[in-house]
Amino acid sequence: MSYIDIIPIGEVEETLLLFLKESIFQTFKIQTRIRNRRFNLSPVYDPIRNQYNSSGLLLELINDTPPDTLKVLGVTELDLFIPIFTFLFGEAQLNGIGALVSIHRLRNQFYGIPEDKELLRNRLLKEGIHELGHTFGLIHCFALKCVMKSSTYVEEIDQKSTYFCRACEQEVLRWQIEKNV
């Protein structure tokens, strides 16, 4: 059996992880599990930007992956960046194994507005599915409600749904059939 591993990086609320575990299984129909492991964050920390290098963290995330792991989704409270961009909500390997999502800028409090736990769960799920979608070979989609639509600010995440459009869904299915998952 193959799994999508959900791996917390640093402290992450357990309720969020459990919610992701169940919802991602519902979306991809692939068994999910929460796998805990330790990370050495100092090599990916940039003290000038006070952010963590997403690409470095992604490489660290896929390191030492068990043979029954199909995909890995790292979930973190850390604020992510890559050198050219100010921040990232997440990063993934196109057609690869690893995906990473940050909760940091999904929280309302980051923008000075009151906490909304339901909204946060939704945003996290959308970004988690979105980044995992890239690992299934999906690129950004133009369908307004498709979860694969690109989001460069939180309001854009709120506008899309947690579902794939029909074309993206077909792509994921095709991938699974080809890989005999």
Place this chain on the structure above:
Amino acid sequence: MDNQSVSILVVDDEFSVRDSLYNWFKNEGYRVDTAENGMEALKKLQEGPWDIVLVDIKMPGMDGMELQRHIKKIDNTIIVIIITAYATVDTAVEAMKEGAYDYLSKPIDPDKLSILIRNAVNQRRLIAENIQLKQKVEELSLQDEIVGESPQIKKILEMIDTVAKTDATVMIRGESGTGKELVAQAIHGKSNRRYFPIISINCGAFPEGLLESELFGHEKGAFTGAQYKRKGKLEMANGGTLFFDEIGNITAKMQMDLLRVIETKQFTPLGSNKVINVDFRIIAATNSDLEKKVAEKEFREDLYYRLNVFSIQIPPLRERTADIPLIARYFLEKYARSMNKDVTDISPEAMKMLVQYNWPGNIRELRNTIERALVVVGEKNRIEPEDLNLLFLSKSNPPGDSLEEIEKAHVQRILEQSDWNISRSAEILKIDRVTLYNKIKKYGLQR
């Protein structure tokens, strides 16, 4: 333009920047490639068309500014976006003065990049569309041209050039078929309004109520039968030219409404309470004696003066016979091409007939004559007299209506057509030679 059809080249000496942007654009579905330095970028630019090039301003060897200059030499329409660090923003501004589309400061806000690329793609699409449309307009405006080398036509062409540069209202006078609409199109085609439409309206073709609705448009339900909202020609001509043909035929009420529109550049569609502002140039045409109509109070004097700012009088074809061979050959070439016929010439005899004919229907009649001749010419590669359907031949004046005048013109035509060969002419006319001699004598016909 979907993202797949947009090509982006990222030029930066830093691997991490190239790699990040490559992945980002790839995820967005763009066609993307990278270059490590200016030389590599130029090589890739030579290889294929690119829509957008992101250029790091600070690179070893050829810097971003220099690369941009080379890019603009290769293809001036490529959109260049400068990537810069905060310390070099001034240089980026300089680059924009030299034609860069915009600049991005490192680190780039993903949202800004997304919007910038989207806008750049839209701009590029609009530029491409604009070029295509301009080409189409040029092609269309070349569809028919004013042909002639007579002094009268040269004068008209000069007048067209002069008035086209202004926004003055033009009144074109001339007999039916002289090419008034062609002159109006030429004025529009040479004016600054040429990329907007020229809307023609034949005032003689509509009953009063319909002309009003045609001009002003109407709301749904404005009158019985108005099932849909319809835009009027005044609104359709916004930015362009409105050509009123047969302006002398409009009713008194329409004259008043039109005068108001010309003065205020505003109108209200039928059944609407919304005032619409419009901006158009007016060209009017008539073959009727407007001055007489003004004197007889059939045409408003104020409207007459509003329309008659710049007047162009087109002479009838019979007054510029020197242009007939040129015009005939122009139509021959045009229709032979469209009918796919290998007819390349008009015989001297046929041309002589064309020149001598009176052309009461002017250029329109000449055009129809050539078009018809091309249909009946068969396998021949030039038009002969028998292909022309000219009944009334006269050197100067059209024949009258009496049988005698028509017979005289017909006999003269046949004689000229057969080069005054009496036997052949008598054969064509189905009379004997003596009768033909009698008719020549009777009508005083001369070679």
